[in-house]
Amino acid sequence: MIKVANYKRNNTETYGLGATIAMEYLLKRREAVKAVIIHPGFRSEETISKIKEICGNDIPVSTEEKPFNILSKKENCFVICVIDKKPERIKDGSHMVLVNPSNCGNLGTIARSCLGFGVKDIAVIGKTSADPYDPKTIRASMGALASVRVEVFSDFSVYAERFPYNNLYPFMLDGSTKLQETTIKKPFSLIMGNEATGLDPSFKDIGRPIRIEHSSDIDSLNITIAASIGLYEATKSCE
Numbered sequence: 001m002i003k004v005a006n007y008k009r010n011n012t013e014t015y016g017l018g019a020t021i022a023m024e025y026l027l028k029r030r031e032a033v034k035a036v037i038i039h040p041g042f043r044s045e046e047t048i049s050k051i052k053e054i055c056g057n058d059i060p061v062s063t064e065e066k067p068f069n070i071l072s073k074k075e076n077c078f079v080i081c082v083i084d085k086k087p088e089r090i091k092d093g094s095h096m097v098l099v100n101p102s103n104c105g106n107l108g109t110i111a112r113s114c115l116g117f118g119v120k121d122i123a124v125i126g127k128t129s130a131d132p133y134d135p136k137t138i139r140a141s142m143g144a145l146a147s148v149r150v151e152v153f154s155d156f157s158v159y160a161e162r163f164p165y166n167n168l169y170p171f172m173l174d175g176s177t178k179l180q181e182t183t184i185k186k187p188f189s190l191i192m193g194n195e196a197t198g199l200d201p202s203f204k205d206i207g208r209p210i211r212i213e214h215s216s217d218i219d220s221l222n223i224t225i226a227a228s229i230g231l232y233e234a235t236k237s238c239e
Contacts, residue, residue, distance in 0.1 A: 002035045018079060036061045095123050108138065108140025111140075115147050126152075174201060177211070178211060
């Protein structure tokens with residue numbers, strides 16, 4: 001029997017909920033998987049066989065129902081992988097920078113978009129921001145977090161000091177130019193603000209602020225959509 005507990009930010013382990021997510025971690029970050037739990041009602045023998053094959057003799061696999069009652073109330077969740085939380089450091093290069101994101105679902109979705117556009121390093125600014133290791137974040141990423149690096153910085157200045165040669169592009173209205181009129185140069189940092197408040201006005205004096213033009217029928221774009229548009233344009237036209 002594998003012991004699990006409701007997730008808390010200071011836990012040393014987290015959980016990937018769902019067969020797809022478990023397979024992503026087993027295939028892309030096997031060294032972080034501590035155990036796999038399969039629901040007795042799971043009927044995909046092919047998937048079960050594949051999981052057991054990848055786990056081999058060094059990753060425990062159990063079949064039990066209780067952990068699902070603790071971690072997931074959804075009837076369509078049949079596999080849980082227990083993941084070791086190891087601090088990560090993002091690498092030199094282009095980054096997505098999220099300043100005080102508050103929603104785990106948005107963070108996970110943006111991580112998936114980053115992977116889709118080849119940006120594998122994400123900086124999260126703010127110790128009280130959405131937790132990149134939260135099972136909700138992992139589930140929203142559909143396992144993409146197994147393939148990207150996420151590092152949490154206490155303050156933007158700490159991030160900027162470590163990557164002084166990145167070209168900074170805050171997404172905001174004040175002092176900005178249109179995204180389609182901006183030539184984004186590598187290595188770039190696409191800087192997105194909090195879902196509700198956006199970026200602090202001080203960011204207008206950082207790098208080259210840009211904005212995504214949209215009709216006056218809405219006041220703003222959802223951060224996940226804005227991030228995806230920014231990633232598309234950056235990776236399409238960057239030098």
